[in-house]
Amino acid sequence: MIFGPGAKALMASVAFAASLVGPMASSALARTNYAVVVGVTEYPHLPRNTWLVGPRNDALLVRDYLLNQSPVPFDPANVAILADDVDGGREPTLASIVETLDDMAQKAEPGDFLYLQFSGHGFQQTAADPSSELDGLDEIFLPKDTGRWVDRTQGMPNVLVDDMVGDALDRIREKGAFVWVVFDSCHSGTATRAAPGDDVQERKIDPESVGMPPEVLYEAATSRDVMAREAPVRIEPTGAASTRKGGMVAFFAAQTNETTPEMPLPKGAEGATKYGLFTHTIFSRLAENPSVTYRQLAEGVLQHYTSINRTSTTPLFEGDLDAPVFGMEMEEFIPQWPVRVADSGVTISGGLLNGLVPGTRLALLEKAGDTIDKAIGYLQVDRADNFTSRLVMASPPVQDEADEVDIALTEDELEATSLTVKTLGDIPAGAYARMVEATFEFTLTVARPVASDAHPERVAMVNELLEALAEDQNRPMRIALVAPGEPADLRLAVMAEASLDDAGLGASTLPTLWFLPESGELSLEEGRRPPSITMESDDTAAIGDAIAQYLARIYRATNLARIGQGSDYGPQDVEITFTLRRQGTGEEVPIETTNLPVGLPGDRVHLRATNNTGSAVDINVLYIGSDYSIGFMGKERLQPSATMDDEFIEFTEDSYGKELIVAVASEVVPLKATLDLSYLGQPGVRAMTRGPLPESIADLIGEMDSGMATRAGKSLSDRQNKQRGSVTIYPVQTAPRP
Template sequence: MLRNISIVCMVLVASWVSSAQASTGYALIVGVSHYPSLDERMQLDGPKYDSEMVAAYLKKQRSGLFRQENIKVLADGISGAQTPTKAAIQRGMDAIASKALEGDFVYLHFSGHGSQQPARQGDLSETDGRDELFLPADIGAWDDSVGTVKNALVDDEIGQLIGNIRKKGAFVWVVFDSCHSGTVTRGAPAGEDVHMRKVEPSALGIPQAAMDAADRNGTKTRGKGAAPESSFVKMGDSSGKAGGLVAFYAAQSTEQAPEMRLPQGEDGRLPHGLFTFTLLQTITEHPGITYRRAAQEVLQRYSALNMDRPTPLFEGDMDSRVFGSNQVDEKPQWPIEKRGGEIRIPAGNLSRLSSGSIVAFLDSPGADEKSAVGYAKVVNPTAMESVLQPIEYRGKKAISPNALPENGYARLVEQKMDLSLRVARPEWKDTYPKEARERIQKIMDSLKPEEGSGLRLQWVDVGQPADIRLAYAQAGSEQEQLWLLPPTGNLVTAGANKTPSIILKGKDDAQLKLALLDNLTRVARVVNLLRVSQGMGAGSSAMEVMLKVKRKADGITRELSATSIPSLYPGDEVHLLAVNTGRKPVDVNVLFVGSDYSISHWYKERIHPNGKLSTGLFRVSADSFGKERVIVVTNEAKPESEVVDLSFLAQKAMPKTRGNALTGMGALLQEAGFGGVKTRGVEPLGGAEEGGASSILQFIIDTAASLDM
């Protein structure tokens, strides 16, 4: 049973309800990479890099709120930082509580392992029968005499420490980038680039019998005396003095929170928690963003990675602005710095700059791009800094560094977007038949997309970052299959959300090649659609879009938020409401991306200023289950033009298991920019006039076969 705030796999974010800046900012940053009491395989790499990146971000990007002496780092592997023991964490939070005043802003960041233990006897607030834990560096073992893991930070303790700060009237933003384990089967290795921030309760010495008893207790108490979903940190008190809170959760309690080398594809990338990196990237690009739009952006960026899990969750005062900022999104541009013979800008991967991105040199931040004196490409970007190399571009020769304007600016004009499909080869075990390995290897080597299809395949080795992972499974000659796994390598062998596969028996090489190419084509079209969605931004136009769900169970219609991933069931109906609040007409297209890699085009309409569109979209069927997406694409309408029609993106579902030979390859990529070239440039949306921007807004849902009672 999920109880939102009590989940360790989470990111909690506090709201800031005043438009004015907080008088004083305090930050406590905790990163636990090394656990002396745990096995070597459970050691982490990313928390220390998370801690360094978060501290640098606060010092450089939010220096007006956080003075350096008010930023405390507890992390192993960082020079000058204290060891993140339980006592040190408690002292750090108590120190903030002693200093904080009403109107102050407090940022807390925790990166490390999470786990669970049986809830204390009689604690009915834990409706799943378990306490969630954050593991400090001095974590010990289960003590059966007291019923707890030694030195664990239990959810109730964390809630009390945060509550002490909020009682002073300070606003708290707390991030927990840690997790408990998932329940799916590992089907292919994710490699050294990906680690899960999880520790099984058994690794802490908790007997399985105790966990089983906790589960039984949770089942008994479900729905009886359960605490409200936001009971981990109380959302306020009757005095009205307590500071506010918004909660961002990295994952559900049964899911894995990954750390990986980021950003993908960049030289010199470092291990980071995926949620920490994505969140910081979002608020760096959009410094004045609201929590609601930040949540939408985070979900879209996860979606673009083709991650089947984890499932972020969000709640609270979502319309407040992060850090209480009153900034507005501006054009992505930065002052030019000449240093050590190089041209640099104070922006990098967190601003979504990557090697190959192109900027224009301007003599002032307000200059039009037509007056650019030259252009440069980004090389060697780090999290918050990039080197620029002048290039010939758009008819202008490469400018000499000496000719750059004093106090000049570099404005982003083209982002790099890689639209190739990265496919990881299967892992081969000694027990697998040599004939199968040689056959599949020959098929992969000969796999060439049809000319003009736009599909670009990039083969990578086992364990390398990939969009899809191939896995061979042998369960007798009748069931030899080639599985197509998500980037996490998770394999589901049965049920409605079964992983797609191809049965090898009964196919000659030509048929197997055709089946694999067709499946990869369908995957590529979905992955690239989600990548373009990420590049366009969430809800950045003047369109107000809302989805509503009418539940079959009770007939009640409710709003379906773009900042949550609700579960829908067969018979539930989804309806669309879109209102144009801008000054220009907007074309709206509605797409549905199924968990079976289908793409459906459901609606296209032009909405004029102050116009409204209200229509039913679909009823949930029993055909497929899993993460599915409603994508609303808006474009500024050109006068006298026809309504933009994206129906060419539609494609049929990918069969869960291909048993018979195919007679056709299905729909290949159309001329829509998806995979047309290996790397494409897209213009950024920052600074667009009201109503003049295009946007792609995703509503992610989790369809299930039946209600989880």
Template sequence: MGRIAKSAFGVVLALLIPLMPAQAREMRALIVGVSEYPSLAKNYQLEGPRNDVQRLRDILQQRGFAPRNITLLADGVAGASGLPTRAAILAGLDSLATQSAKGDYVLLYFSGHGSQEPADRNTPEGREEPDGLFEIFLPRDIGKWDESDDGGKVQNALVDFEIRRAVDRIIDKGAFVWGVFDSCHSATLVRGADDSAEIRYRHISPQALGVPGKAMDRAEADAVHSRGKSDAAAPDPFASAKGQGGGVFFYAAQTTELAPEMRLPLGHPDRKPFGLFGFTLMQALESGAVMTYRQLAQYVLSQYGGMNQTRVTPLFSGTQLDAPVLGQDAVPIQQWKLDRTATPAIPAGALSRITEGSLFAIVANPLDKTESAIGYAEAHNVALSSSALTFVAQNGKPVLDPKEIPAAAHARLLRVAGQYQLRVVVDTNACEGNCPALAPIVALQKSGIAGAQIEWLKAPDAGDVAIVAFRDRVMLVPPALQGVSCKARKAAAERQRCEAELRSGSLTLAWKPEQGGDALRETLATALHGVARATNLMRIASQLTERNGGGKLAVSMKQITRAGKVLPLSAERSPVLHAGDKVEVSLLNEGQMPLDVTVLYLDASYGVSALFPYGGASNRLEAKASYSFEIDINDDTTGLERLVTIAVQARNLGERADFSFLAQSPIEQLDRTRGVEDDDVTAFRDAGFADYTTRGVGAPKTPGDRTSMQVFNWTIQK
């Protein structure tokens, strides 16, 4: 903790049809998914891109794209326009540039491997690369490094400036371009062929493409070393958006990170490989929710936080971040036709973010108002694309009689039920012989952890966190690093690099085998309790960022570097901060109703600090009132850290909604009994933040429409 605050879809029906944007003449898309690479080794093959592109094609058609205007280049996908070769991709880009006109909308989506190659300094594009490297996307027919007198290149690679030229041609026609790149570019690679199949990275090292070390050394020696110092300094690798149409560009990872593909949704028995970035974007698109690109970026980052993804922070840029996504600004309703069989069901499930216990209103006709619902239902047996429904009494309505349901009835999603179990993977594969950590872990599984709901899994499954045991230590490993086997690396240098990255990206518990099993069990219980609280806080944030409740709290921030430079901070960026920097936080209630505001800080070691209110002060901001404070940045903890604001519309004569109790301090103990308090405060306690949640008090509540949250991300480096 240590931060010091100083005062101062399935078939989404009917009501999605009006989402056709009023201004766009034509909506076109080029969707590229490369899963198979015939020229590369087996361990470099992917599974997720073909799932990504099929799902996106279906969603775009639901959102108003005509099938004739969607070009899908993929392998292993029925109905694809062709294979994702270099020639086909360039032809698709050229066709878009030729067809586009003022007011058109163009979506570019690239899913597959990325890498780098030395930039050709004899070309204008090469001289512009500050790190001396071109980012490249790998089409299906990617070749090997081709050495030449002037340097060389990877055969058939799609180089960043080639995509950038095509994008500029489209934008110069007056079209709007949204580019989404779900692949890696510059990054170290800790995963190997023997690692878990649950997670793969969409990156291939230049060495694996045959780029000689001396060529990379020349590029490094010739570079202007800017990457890794600040994400703001890193240029967009693929797009410039210089034309009159404008554009927005989403990247799955920063230039020093890895973009994973995972079997998703996490924990679902029928999960499939998807790119994490594309999967999260498509959840938002499938919901039909109206949002700007900036809000979508914030949604993605909050979702990553809810999944405990601490090793990758996507990048968002462009000239039109405040434009509506897909140019669509009508308010949709997410609903599905009700199957009136013996077991009522709808054709939507986990891929549409429906969870066990999600609440639906049953309307007699798809255009009926929600308040005219004839009954209510909750979801159960949620599969990837289907859910069974159980009719329930709600809002004064009795349990619906199936015989009274008309043929045109639809189930309209009202609220997704919160899922607050912490999925913990136990991995003892690296702890050979009589593993000293095994017995304490088994004992903890039997006894449980007060105040935390744990679902225990075994490697190679992936979870929210993994307990990885070695003979001399125990580590808590986030999802992106689970299944990594450094011991399997053949070269000593690779093993050392792998171990270093595993240590830096994980939390090594302060325990040694000589301390005994009881000490480890207690240490693990305390640590997992903290992980559960921090993870569930982000899960609530990921739910509430979709809603517009909680009044109008405006949050603005500035970074004041230790050199005195002032830089703006925003929720869709993840800057790098260093010890000695300061962050100035300003809160403004722009609404007409009082707000109860809490500001929390989540550090890289799962600590939670309450920054506001501070020292017992009131946290109620009256209409138009403001408050500012500073945060001193230190490097007691390093890695991805988050600032979270919670705003609740105050009730007349009601108690203040103060969430300072969420701070993870060994001195402050959580209440063990439920008292009279605001319903939304109770909902946060129910999310696994108090011991009583394991004592039969019923299903957890979900915060209501009076509550909103915002999440800001940054990385602390030494």
């Protein structure tokens, strides 16, 4: 894999059969890996309410991953941390950042690698060269010593301007080094936070906080072209004209008109630490499987955002996305870790970021290369932090013959098995623990609406209806109710449209129930307006039915994304491409998992799918609207080497906003009819018993829609004939014609 013109090939094979991080080829060892991690939490010259908590924690998380989990070696001396209260770190001032980047440009050699991260506040100000920006604004990152805005010509003192970042990266890449830069910072999002998230803070600064007249930003916002998707920092990608530059990948947490949050993560974990959602998601996906390309990593981030209903933030990904992360070509990743036995307990060097939540079961293997059928015992996670888990003994996966339900064995029953390890003291030296199932949480967590002085009776009605739905065992969904402000996938708010900040003349004064994303944001802007129910009527039954329909839609939409994280088809196994065809002009715009094209009424979506596997594959296409409706677009069975070409979707004027095209590929089971997911667009039928442990994507979708289980596990069996599948999500922004 060549990273860019003039850059040397950095190909290495990493064998994960021996441990999480195996030996690397000499070409990778010959290069030097650098990192510059900036985390700004305190802004002494700005109001205290603009200070953050998460950026320092982001810096520590990234440092710990690079030094202890990365598939390529990072020398601590080459990992520069610019964050307050970090041992060995420097203050994240503008001078420190610029000096460190200059130092990297001096040190870099052809083939070297640089990871660069900025966590903190982003913002915008009048561009030094207005002709260089689409909206006349420079994107800026705020170091610790940033000062208050002066005027349109001088802007804010001590800020890192996008052109400064681009120039620094150019100098590093001119030396032939590959750069991966991550910006976990916001810019100028303006949506109202109508439903609280008590522990969630948007990395967002209001113009008033820095002394900037709001019209400086608002004037620019009116000039933005809905068709233009502008990155927060302009960075020149590797191009054909560049013969010496190293490659580059850039990950941005949000577009220029969006915010990004920090919150306690993992969600719901006891004593969770506050991190930037973007940073935590990136390194969680990497910890679960480092054998990915940047594009696959980006897809994992987007799928996770959809699974938690984070619809108000759209990350951006640019550059050489098909290069392997950290420049390492790897073999198939095996989620297993050497077992450490000590007087203090049994531990492994995998934790929450690796998907090892309490209760996760692992097979105990005598040697790293053994298959699961040679397991000598079973363990499960008792407690875990980001990179470490404490283990206890567990039962092997055994099913009750009557109900086909996975059951735990008693101590006597465990003793009677053929397993050789029945107590922690029996674990032999050199043993490994391997994950045997991936868990999927199917519960939709719903935050109740906050109390309202204006509409107390409507809030009471909503709470009563929610309680009835949560207790109804016959509905094909599982919801958990939490208090306002608690971590949730969905937040509800009861308020009149006229009470919102961006309400115009003639806005409704009727009480309205709003279905808000995880962020709790509410905007009446075209394309960002969330679903709602006007509660003018006292018809409790009708309102209850409407609430149930919305919850069922959201339940299915988020769970499809969760299942997608367990896909086991590779990108070359089943090639699926969607193309947007413009009405009138016939212009074709690729729809990729990592971009967000704008679809206008009359535009159509063309699908091309090719089956490169040795067995038949069923393809289903679903469309999830901005109102969480799920439309079934069609299905097709593809024989090996077969290709389908068809137009599935035409955009209408029914709704606008961020919408999703979902492609489900499932390996065909002999003698079974074509997998048909059309039922997902209709109320499901609750299954009365739980079947065997789901082993395929198709099984998981059925398990999810049965409404029976709050959690399901997908087998990670290493048998060769298991049924494979994938769920891939393609985001699209729909908008009215200008």
